[in-house]
Amino acid sequence: MSLLSIRAAGRITPPRPRGRTRGRARGEALWAFVFIAPTGLGLAVFTIWPAIQTFSFSFTKWGAFGGHTWIGMDNYATVLTDPQFGRALLNTVTFTGLVLLGIPISIVVATLLNRRGLRGVTVYRTLFYLPVVSLPAAVALVWGMLYNGDFGLINWVLGQAGIEGRSWLSDPDTVIVAIGVVAIWGSVGYNLILFLAAMQSISPEYYEAAALDGAGRVRQFFSITLPLVTPTTFFVTVITVISSLQLFDLVYLMVARTNPALDSARSVVYLFYQRGFMEGNGGYASALAFVLLAIIATFTVVQFRLQRRWVHYA
Amino acid sequence: MTHRHTGGAAVRRDRSLGATRTGAAVFAAAAILALAGCSQPGASTATDPGASTATDEVTLTYQIWDAPQEQATQQIIDAFEAENPTVSVELSVVPWAEYWTKLQTTATSGNAPDVFWMNTPTLPKYADGGVLLPLDDVVSSAGIDLADFAPATVASATYDGTLYGMPKDVDALALWYNGQLFEAGGVDLPTNDWTWDDMVAAAGQLTDPAAGVYGIPALPTDQLSYYNTIPQSGGFVISEDGTTSGYDDPRTIAGIQAWVDLIHTHHVSPTLQQMSDTDPTNMFQSGKVAMTYAGSWMIPVFTADEAFAQNVGVVRMPLLEQRGGVSNSVANVGFSGTEHTSEVEAFLVFLGSEAAADIIAEGGVLPARTAAQQIWADAYGDVIDTQVFVDTAADNTPFPRSINTPAWESVATAEFTRAWNGEISVEEAAQSVAAQMREALAAERG
Numbered sequence: 223m224s225l226l227s228i229r230a231a232g233r234i235t236p237p238r239p240r241g242r243t244r245g246r247a248r249g250e251a252l253w254a255f256v257f258i259a260p261t262g263l264g265l266a267v268f269t270i271w272p273a274i275q276t277f278s279f280s281f282t283k284w285g286a287f288g289g290h291t292w293i294g295m296d297n298y299a300t301v302l303t304d305p306q307f308g309r310a311l312l313n314t315v316t317f318t319g320l321v322l323l324g325i326p327i328s329i330v331v332a333t334l335l336n337r338r339g340l341r342g343v344t345v346y347r348t349l350f351y352l353p354v355v356s357l358p359a360a361v362a363l364v365w366g367m368l369y370n371g372d373f374g375l376i377n378w379v380l381g382q383a384g385i386e387g388r389s390w391l392s393d394p395d396t397v398i399v400a401i402g403v404v405a406i407w408g409s410v411g412y413n414l415i416l417f418l419a420a421m422q423s424i425s426p427e428y429y430e431a432a433a434l435d436g437a438g439r440v441r442q443f444f445s446i447t448l449p450l451v452t453p454t455t456f457f458v459t460v461i462t463v464i465s466s467l468q469l470f471d472l473v474y475l476m477v478a479r480t481n482p483a484l485d486s487a488r489s490v491v492y493l494f495y496q497r498g499f500m501e502g503n504g505g506y507a508s509a510l511a512f513v514l515l516a517i518i519a520t521f522t523v524v525q526f527r528l529q530r531r532w533v534h535y536a
Numbered sequence: 537m538t539h540r541h542t543g544g545a546a547v548r549r550d551r552s553l554g555a556t557r558t559g560a561a562v563f564a565a566a567a568i569l570a571l572a573g574c575s576q577p578g579a580s581t582a583t584d585p586g587a588s589t590a591t592d593e594v595t596l597t598y599q600i601w602d603a604p605q606e607q608a609t610q611q612i613i614d615a616f617e618a619e620n621p622t623v624s625v626e627l628s629v630v631p632w633a634e635y636w637t638k639l640q641t642t643a644t645s646g647n648a649p650d651v652f653w654m655n656t657p658t659l660p661k662y663a664d665g666g667v668l669l670p671l672d673d674v675v676s677s678a679g680i681d682l683a684d685f686a687p688a689t690v691a692s693a694t695y696d697g698t699l700y701g702m703p704k705d706v707d708a709l710a711l712w713y714n715g716q717l718f719e720a721g722g723v724d725l726p727t728n729d730w731t732w733d734d735m736v737a738a739a740g741q742l743t744d745p746a747a748g749v750y751g752i753p754a755l756p757t758d759q760l761s762y763y764n765t766i767p768q769s770g771g772f773v774i775s776e777d778g779t780t781s782g783y784d785d786p787r788t789i790a791g792i793q794a795w796v797d798l799i800h801t802h803h804v805s806p807t808l809q810q811m812s813d814t815d816p817t818n819m820f821q822s823g824k825v826a827m828t829y830a831g832s833w834m835i836p837v838f839t840a841d842e843a844f845a846q847n848v849g850v851v852r853m854p855l856l857e858q859r860g861g862v863s864n865s866v867a868n869v870g871f872s873g874t875e876h877t878s879e880v881e882a883f884l885v886f887l888g889s890e891a892a893a894d895i896i897a898e899g900g901v902l903p904a905r906t907a908a909q910q911i912w913a914d915a916y917g918d919v920i921d922t923q924v925f926v927d928t929a930a931d932n933t934p935f936p937r938s939i940n941t942p943a944w945e946s947v948a949t950a951e952f953t954r955a956w957n958g959e960i961s962v963e964e965a966a967q968s969v970a971a972q973m974r975e976a977l978a979a980e981r982g
Contacts, residue, residue, distance in 0.1 A: 286940075287665040288644045370813045372748060392812035479949055480756035481812040482957035499637070501943045 280508035290505070297509035307510070309485060310493045311517075313398055317489065318466035320402030321409060325458055328413035329451065333443060335414070336421045347418070351411035362475035365404045366391060391476055394486040401472045401487060413458050420454035421447060452533045460525055467518050470495065490514050594879050596625045599649040601635040608899030615895070616886045623879050625651075643667045648871040650880050651887075654701055656692040656864050656935040657945070660778060663695035664939045669870035669877065671699045671884065678885040689904035692865040692934040696777075701867025702888035703904035705896060707831050708863055708928035709764060710850040711735070712838065717742055717749070717826040726827070726851045728924065732765075732794060735827070735854040739804035742826040751804035752827040753816035754795040756956045758948065759862065759935065760829050764853055766791035767860030767933060778938035779977060783948070783970035787857075792952065793962045794856065800958055808956045829853065832902050832925040839919050850924045863932040865904060902929065939980040944973040 255262075280297055282290035301307055335346055353361065368375050371389030380387045390400040428446050437445065470491040477487045488496075490510065498507025600609055606629050613625045628649070630638055636658065642648040643662070654662060662668050675682065682690050685703045693701030713726050723741045726734075739751020755761045766773055771788030774781060782788045798805040806819065817837075820828045821844060830838070839845040853861060868887040870880040886892060893908035902912050902925060909929070913922040938944070948969045955965035 285665075286661050287640070287667060366813075372810060372814060374813070389809040389813050392809040478812060479946075480808070480953050480956070482808050482953055482959075483812070484950075484953070496946065501946055502940055503943075 276508045276511055279505055280512050282505045282508075284502070284504040286502065293505070297506045298513070300506055301509055301513050304493075306485075306488065306493055307490070310488045310490045313487060314467055314469055314489045314491075316398050317402050317405070317469050318463055320399065321405045321462055321466045322459065323402075324406035324409045325413060325455065325462065327406065328410050328417055328458070329448070329455070331410060332414050332417035332421060333447060336418060347414070350414050353408045354411045356408075358471045359475055361404065361408065362472060365400075366476055369400055392481050392483050394483045397477065397481075397483040397487045401469075401476060404472055404476075405466070405469075409462065413462075416454050416458055417451060420451040424450045449534045453535055456525070456529050456533045460522060463521050463525065464518055467514065467521065490517075592622070594623050594876050596623060596651060596874075596876060596879055596883055597649040598625050598627050598883075599635075599639070599652040600627070600629055601632045601653060603629050603631070605899060605901060608895050608901070611895050611899075612887065612892045615891060616883060619886070620879075620882060623883070625883065643871070643873075646873045648873065650871055650874045650876060651868060651883055652871070653704070654693075654867050654869045657937040657941040659692065659700060659867065659869075660695050660937055660939045660941070662869070663698070663700045667872055668700040669872050669874070669880065669884075671702065671870070671881075674881045674885060675699060675702075675888075680885065680888055684906060685904045686863070686865075686906055686909075686929050686932075688863040688929065688932045688934050689865040689867070692863070693867040693869075701869045702884045704866045704868050704887065705901045706863050706865045706904050706929045706932075707833055707902060708925040708932060709760065709829050709831050709853055709861055710924045710928060711827055711853050712820065712830045712834070712848055712850050713827045714820065714823055714825075714847050715849055716847040717823060721826075725849065726854075728852045730851060730854040732768075732854045732856045736798070736802050736804065739798070739827065740802060743804045745803075748824055750806050750819075750825045752798060752829075753811055753819060753825050754798040754805040754956065755816055755829060756808060756811065756949075756953060758945070758952075759864070760831070761795050762792045762952070763936065764829070764861040765794050765856055767862070768853075768856035768858060769794070770857050773936035774938060774973075774977075779981075781944070781970045781973035781977065783966045783973060789963055789966045791856065792955070792966060796955055796962050799956065808953070832922075832929075835916050835920055835922075836900065839916070845919055848920070850921055852924050852928055859931045861928060861932045862935045863929055864935045867904075902926070906930070938977060940976065943976040943979070944969070947972045947976065 279290065281292060281294055283293045283296075284290055331350065334340075335343055367373075369390040371377060371387065371392070374387070374390070376390065377387030388396060390396045424447065428450075429442055432442050432446060468491050469489040473487050473489050473492045474495070477484050481487075491514065494507045494510045494514070497503045497510060598609075598613070600606070606627070610627060613627055617624055639648060639652065643665070648667065654668070659668075682699075686706050689703030689706045690699070693699055693703050711726060711730075715725060718725050718738075721742045723738050726738065735752065742751045743749065763773065766782075766788050769787045769791035771785045771791050772782035773788070799807055806814075806816070806825070811819075814824075816825065816828060817830070817834075819825045820830075821838070821841075838848050868884055870877075870884050874880050888905075890905060890907065893903040893905035894911055896903040897908040897911035898915065900912070900915060903909060906926075909926045913926055916922045951960075951965040951969045951972075952962075954960045955962045
């Protein structure tokens, strides 16, 4: 991705081919294409071509069996007037904000696990990583049971403390937070691995020097660890925003169609699924997909602009 | 699965073109075909046009969605093939989750299976789209009497006055009750002539919020609740020709109100939040609700546990103004683009025969043919009063539908969810559904 090229920018300057090596360079280029071909073809056939098709579909109205009628920008105009789109966008952005809270949690956990002489690191790392390899359907089922208003473990624990719980997943006030918590729980393990790798690549000399100057652990964390992992923080933030804006599976699996909190949980991709696959309006759904693509692109571009102010490349 | 066919086509074309660049292009093209999920029914005969004569072996493709019925379906195929040695039928089971997407894609590209299952709410779309073979002449020349089928199943398979499917099965709802809870509460067991008010009264006696026990869940699912009380109150969801919404009819609204009252007026049902958190089916199985509306297809589920099977019973849905309810019915339909029309028609006739209906009934599914329904009723008869379902199916009307049923069904689900939750009145919800439904129905015809 462009992200990697940005990280590498300024470090590696590929040697420019001189005149007599041009033939060899061409040979290498050919081989490069040969090696790229398997992935490239797959990408072209399964991603790029469908994306181009989807884009053209977004200007059409679908007949049930073929027969696409060109209707220009009508689908995009409908997005603006769709009563459910605004709410879905708000839900999606709220969810994304919640999931971003998982990043500081990941950094703190990584810092704790990175302490020298800590026993059982592998066990902790496995425990934190387990959610990442769990089946989303199983995760949704188990969390659904935990959140259950009448029989859920969470409400039982709250009840022991004298607090009255609620139906977390079917209460419009709590549903998006409840889903966000599951997503954070599911993402910490993955982020953790990245942050641990970043922390382990920080030279111990910085910490030794800081210790000699009298900096305590907390000061070291804020003045050394945090700035030096910012490239990873940036990477994780970009990836988290992109994937969170595409929220679908947790809503689909945890919030039934007759759940009274569906309006407060419906994400943009869920709306896409609903309009396209449940209601058979493929042209409009394609337009929704491209509106979401534009939103994701905007968020990503803004992040790349802002990164210069806070990301330190050592 | 049909991927096999497409794969073969790709290999064949690849060999005929040597150059790597064109090879890659063909590969991409073939992969795109695979993407579209194309199958090539009867490809083996189509590639050799000269050899196609009447004595040739013809292979029909037959697609269904329900894996548990695969065995019974294969038995029917075996019986058909024994009578028709020149025709063989290749059965494929496509899971429900992919069935409709795949069917629509293959129908659009002209590669749908020769024969496949169709359900009530979807049939108009396929019939209107010209995908299905009309069967009126086939049925009359084969001497099939449609009066031998439950009326709702024939109506389900008919669109715009033309028959497009051979009715296969039918379902019906009943009021299921947990006899143990009735006994413990000292309440008389439900009967087949219960009125809605009788049910509400018993539910009130059985409700004990402190113990988390309720009389009956007001299920928010159309098929399991208001689709049955609407005709019972004299209302309608959609006109028979599928053009007019009935949601603004006061009798329709009364049929919906009856359910919402169970939650907010009589307090004998769990709230919608509770039913979202815990599946009401589980509540019934764990004795947290004393009664529930459930279908004939739930018999294997509710009788799986022997101890529970001793406690459960069924009676007819309690009566509002008049008898009524909806049935879903699966029909076997033929693809209009098939290359073997006469064989498809012969197979469909066989699928609608008494012999096929008997196999369906023995397989544990309530058949559309009324004569065979007794076989089904006897199969479960010692555990459950199955006659309730047979009688209900005979009175029922087809599941409400139009060309694009899901477009307004999802609107109704969303609006009535708000009414169930007490956010808006049933009247407001129904008027809003009626208005949006009118737009959706106009768009279908436009």
